[in-house]
Amino acid sequence: MDKQIREVTDQLLAERSQELDLERPLQLQDFPIGNHLSIGTLLAEIGCIERFPTQKQLLSYFGWCPNTKESGMHKSSHPRLSHQGSRFARRIIWMLALSAIRCVPEYRDYYQRRIDVGKNKMKTLVAIGRKLLCVIRAILLSGQPYDPNRYLSQRPITAMN
Numbered sequence: 474m475d476k477q478i479r480e481v482t483d484q485l486l487a488e489r490s491q492e493l494d495l496e497r498p499l500q501l502q503d504f505p506i507g508n509h510l511s512i513g514t515l516l517a518e519i520g521c522i523e524r525f526p527t528q529k530q531l532l533s534y535f536g537w538c539p540n541t542k543e544s545g546m547h548k549s550s551h552p553r554l555s556h557q558g559s560r561f562a563r564r565i566i567w568m569l570a571l572s573a574i575r576c577v578p579e580y581r582d583y584y585q586r587r588i589d590v591g592k593n594k595m596k597t598l599v600a601i602g603r604k605l606l607c608v609i610r611a612i613l614l615s616g617q618p619y620d621p622n623r624y625l626s627q628r629p630i631t632a633m634n
Contacts, residue, residue, distance in 0.1 A: 566606060
């Protein structure tokens with residue numbers, strides 16, 4: 474089964490590389506974190522990345538956005554994540570975010586900076602998942618491998634961010 478997952482993931486990456494007319498095909502190492510199962514699942518869920526002209530549309534497709542609930546004069550001040558999209562894909566994004574704060578120095582630093590200014594740990598993990606999805610989208614659109622200097626902004630984190 475593992476061999477088939479590897480083959481399908483490599484095939485999806487090769488097809489995307491051909492669409493972009495890249496000299497060197499995209500590989501698993503071009504992404505900030507992930508294995509064949511996680512990246513392959515996300516690639517299969519996404520399908521054609523051009524279906525999502527904006528990052529918000531991709532995030533919404535996966536349910537990685539707040540689900541606002543309003544009723545009359547009541548509005549939730551702390552909305553939960555939407556349950557739209559595949560729950561398996563959301564779990565993979567969550568696990569990638571957890572792995573990123575352990576294994577990728579840029580994401581570990583980002584996590585620690587947010588925690589140091591008093592941000593909630595769970596909301597910070599959601600923010601990291603959002604960043605990962607945006608980076609994956611950018612890699613699939615451009616064909617450029619992950620470069621932390623390109624994808625992660627180093628703007629200061631304040632209590633209002």
